[in-house]
Amino acid sequence: MLPHPFPSFRRSDLAAAGWTDRSLRRAVVDGRLLRPRSGVYLQPDTPQDTIDACRLGGRLACTSALAHLDVFVLDPGVLHVHLPANSSRPRPVARRIRRHWGRLRRTPHPRSTSVEPFDAVVQAVRCQPARAALATLDSALHLGVLRLDELDELFRVLPRRHAVLRKLVDSRAESGPETLVRLMLKALGASFEVQVRISRVGRVDFVVDGWLIVECDSRGFHATWEEQRRDRRRDQAAAALGYATYRPIAEDIMWHPEEVRAALEGLLRGPAARAR
Known part of the structure; x- marks a missing residue:
């Protein structure tokens, strides 16, 4: 072949x-x-x-x-x-x-x-x-x-x-942006798990420090309103369990990584993190 x-x-x-x-x-x-x-x-x-x-x-x-x-x-x-x-x-x-x-x-x-x-x-x-x-x-x-x-x-x-x-190398990464975010989290010294399944939410890309869900959104899987409704309802279910969710978009992860890293750092050093 x-x-x-x-x-x-x-x-x-x-x-x-x-x-x-x-x-x-x-x-x-x-x-x-x-x-x-x-x-x-x-x-x-x-x-x-x-x-x-x-x-x-x-x-x-x-x-x-x-x-x-x-x-x-x-x-x-x-x-x-x-x-x-x-x-x-x-x-x-x-x-x-x-x-x-x-x-x-x-x-x-x-x-x-x-x-x-x-x-x-x-x-x-x-x-x-x-x-x-x-x-x-x-x-x-x-x-x-x-x-x-x-x-x-x-x-x-x-x-x-x-x-x-x-x-x-980690073959569990399902997209390039996931790998790039994983490297950001490592650089920030964060504790995280990848490809985590959460009851009533489903599988998420990262759970950071036990409370922050990070989902790497791309146009291919999150472009339509129906897909966005699904994502927001997942985030709502996660919030009911005590999780906060951050969804950086793929183009920012690839071409504006400093902005995504700043957002992650702000979340992990901010009031929500200090309250835990």
Whole structure:
């Protein structure tokens, strides 16, 4: 099975399946096939970043490859492409590009348009700030993109400076923002539990110092009024049990972490905490 849902096809592959040069030209004109570069064809529903990677003569890599697997990455806007060592000067594309040239630890399928997940995780840890790299590791483990038994190999491959991340990895984190908040709470010296189930409330992301619930809200799961009603009723049930709830939104956790940390510190040092 291919690790990527949008494989590429060489002209020789299609010729073996009965395509002629004339039928290939017509399919490209009709939009039934895409030809990002000479002799290489893609399905018409292939995403633009994959098309651009093929046009450059490489494969999706690093955070670009992981984003297709729903693994958390901090900034998916840059196109990361792995290029073979003997590749010629790539054709230009209209976006920011980060090129990767290093040796891969896993050999991609010949028709795969992305590097293998293990290599993508290695690249993403090296490319991102330490906090984002840890969030990517947690996410990849939680989703099964990276296996626990691959961690030893992964940290052997990474530069030694990344070794500090190993003891911080926690596959229970269900989102990147959860990992980032967990690091904030550690830095504040707070005592907390993760993924706690509370009667009549359900499972919550964090319970801090036994009284503060912290839920990391993202647009994907809290956007509709129905979802917000559900959340507020959960908070109400938690309040009846003596809990206070703080819900930082994902974009603030990722892009304005100082504001979220200040809010956490205010709650943990404020009157509600001192009254306990």
